[in-house]
Amino acid sequence: MPHRPVLPHFSTALPHFPPARKTAVETEAAEPAPPRVSAVVVGGGISGLIAARDLALSGLAVTLFEAGTELGGCVGTHQVAGLTLDSGAESFATRSRAVPELIEELGLGDAVVAPVPGGAWLQLAGDDLPSAAQRMPQTGLLGIPADPRAPEIVQAIGRTAAARAALDKVLPVGSLARRETVSLGEVVRARMGEVVLRRLVAPVVGGVYSSDPDVLDVDSVAPGLRAALAKHGSLAAAVASMRASAPAGSAVAGLSGGMGMLTRALEKELVALGVNLRTGTPVAAVERRSGGGWLVAPAAADPTAGATVSADVLVTATDGPSAVDLLAGSVPELAAARPGPGPGVALVTLVVDQPDLDAHPRGTGILVAADAEGVDAKALTHATAKWQWLADSTGPGTHVLRLSYGRALSAADAAAASRPSAVDRKDDDLFAQALADASALLQVPLGVDDVVGWDVVRWVGALPSAAVGHRDRVASVRAAVEKVPGLEVVGAWLAGTGLAAVTADTRTRMTRLLEQLDRV
Structure with missing residues (x-):
């Protein structure tokens, strides 16, 4: 039987009557x-x-x-073109009070800021990159729609796939809510079909977890979703109920000056x-x-x-x-x-002088579907479009872009890959790739001469x-x-x-x- 450490108690028992006064x-x-x-x-x-x-x-x-x-660790900073920028996490979820309470205890409450309204875009598969991009639907959970018939959902997946997804409302729940373990991909595919999984859920999950929905434990990445599915009888209703029970307001916030604060x-x-x-x-x-x-x-x-x-x-x-x-x-x-080990991720930060980006052509950033042609990045954050404090510090015409590389591959996918993983690619290779990807995703040509500064940060096994x-x-x-x-x-x-x-x-x-x- 393991020994218990002999530790002093934090409090001292009071005496039964007052002791004599001592010097x-x-x-x-x-x-x-x-x-x-x-x-x-x-x-x-x-x-x-x-x-x-x-x-x-x-x-x-x-x-x-x-x-x-x-x-x-992942809440760190680096210097790029004279700017102090987040090298890892750049926001926190506000649907939990955990981080706001800590921030208030540390005296940083006045520094909390919301992102600029406008939201992110989705880059879907398609021969024509501009037409394959659309605004990210705002009424879902990990990309799962609360209303498969909503216009933005129909635009993303098509009428046929939307009709298939709507069957979720009448399908029996079956064993999905009772089985001991099940993947997120299996739940979405069974309830709403393959197209919802591939075009809506996979880009979001890839951006957050660098993983395929078919390997992720639904109870780990979406706690309470299966219980809500059993209670409400459909996945869409489960998502709607979970969103309704969350606190009002933006889903994320940051700190003026960056999360490194x-x-x-x-x-x-x-x-x-x-x-x-x-x-x-x-x-x-x-x-x-x-x-x-x-x-x-x-x-x-x-x-x-x-x-x-x-x-x-x-x-x-x-x-x-x-x-x-x-x-x-x-x-x-x-x-x-x-x-x-968790999946490795490489983040390429570009500071560019390009006034054409002042129009924020893709909102605060883009999540990229794995099958989107001609782009290797899984996500792009237009940081100066997302955070007003950062835009104020750079001024008009200068923009901070952060592109994320690295998706978890199955053994078969890894064996078939023709190039090294993101974390193994050389910095110069990733820089050139980031310039090409940013140009394609933002639909604004970016060249080496536009770059004021850049850096590559690698996180090996940082994601669980x-x-x-x-x-x-x-x-x-x-x-x-x-x-x-x-x-x-x-x-x-x-x-x-x-x-x-x-x-x-x-x-x-x-x-x-x-x-x-x-x-x-």
Whole structure:
């Protein structure tokens, strides 16, 4: 049976009657402060920073290890043409209060901004790129329409496919709502048909998850959808009910100055709280102490690593494979739940001087169907059209475009691919591809002479794998971790994609961990 760490209680019992008055010197000598509970957080991405903050605010002495030289992970920044731009996440979902509450706690509430109205476009398959582009329908969930007969849906999929999708209203629910696991693709195909899946859902899912709907667990990427399907009797009605129950307002928001402000605010507060931030220090191993608690060993090859750190509490906030590899020796049950690497993504940012883009020809950006001819990008964000604060900082004629590359392929697709994956392509190759794709998608010619600056950022395995069976993996990890006192595991590989999901899950897990400590 695993040992429980010997941890001091956070409160001190009151005496039965008042003690005699003591001098300040006598009090200090007779009543030393109890030792603080110590914690180590492994991983300095946004989940690790939030975990460290919540623990430090509760009085724990926290050390955070980050293998890289920068904190924040996917909520980071880079410099392009003299501009400080988001290198990863550039917005957050507002249908959850998780991120807004954190932002308010950090004093950034006045910096929250909504995107410019207008929305994104869809680039669908078609010989003529301009005619194959249309505004993104605004009444769906992951591209699933709440009304298959709506004019914009008919325009995107055609009358025949719209009529097939409308059969969803009368088809029996069958086993879709009861089966233990089912993919998002199977649900959409069975209810609304192949064309809805290919032309509406796949571009959205590809943009968000870099994955095919047929491999994604519907309960992981759309929690509650199957329950709503069973309740309302159709997929369209389920989507409509979920949208109606969500808070009003824009689905996303950002920060004036970029989401990197969140990372900087967290880092500043952690320093003020006395958290020991050790960047450039990978962790090589962790081990449970015989008397309870943990030993955390920095990589021996790191000249600044120093000695092994002893802690009462351990939180891993890394990617899934790294977390399992670190903990499997202490928690053997985790080995079977080790996920594969998530899909790799390359983001190409272009800062261009092209006044023709002042008209915002494709709104705030474009999601690209996988079978759209002549374009490799899966999405383009016209950042200066989406965020007024950024447009104000660049001025008329100068525009920031961000193109995303990388889709998860099946083994057969990967074997048949004629070129390397996005994350393996050279920077110059991706730059040339991004120029060509941006020209085609925006219908405005862009040449090398128009480019003021550019950069390529790669995220390898940053997106979690939400394949069928992922929910069971998460449940098995949670069950194994809950048996080990003083341990918690957080991160996108368990919480799901998106800043809102990661923030909410991390804070929930820290609350659970602190409650566990308070019971000791």
